[in-house]
């Protein structure tokens with residue numbers, strides 16, 4: 704399978720949408736300040752790890768990874784809009800994030816218990832032919848795919 708086709712089928716496109724929904728611009732501003740202060744930024748570290756794995760495990764160049772990140776950002780609003788996590792028994796009060804399967808979202812910081820997962824009923828899940836669940840606890844589809852490589 705060609706690399707581009709693989710990326711599309713593997714759901715990497717899911718990554719795109721998340722930066723906006725999880726407050727991309729607020730997060731970016733906060734991380735910018737932390738960087739200026741020389742503090743480590745956890746979210747950037749996670750994304751840096753994803754980028755590193757995409758280069759090392761998928762053989763993508765820096766430019767290709769950058770292009771994928773742009774695609775992820777563009778895809779994020781749709782993922783968040785279609786996500787049905789808020790109706791899930793595992794979704795806890797106080798959680799506001801959506802689209803945990805998306806590469807730019809990943810694990811929830813609030814959901815801790817497996818009560819049930821309704822991901823298989825989600826249009827995004829069906830559209831991208833996903834097979835797992837509990838992304839809020841396990842991490843994004845991309846991270847899980849990369850971990851298996």
Ligand code: SF4
Pocket residue numbers: 782783785786787788801802803804805821822823825826827828833838839
């Ligand atoms: S597959 Fe699950 S985590 Fe992903 S958008 Fe749908 S309900 Fe949300």
Ligand code: SF4
Pocket residue numbers: 787788789791792793794803814819820821822836837838839840
């Ligand atoms: S990822 Fe699955 S288990 Fe987690 S809140 Fe969404 S539907 Fe529920």
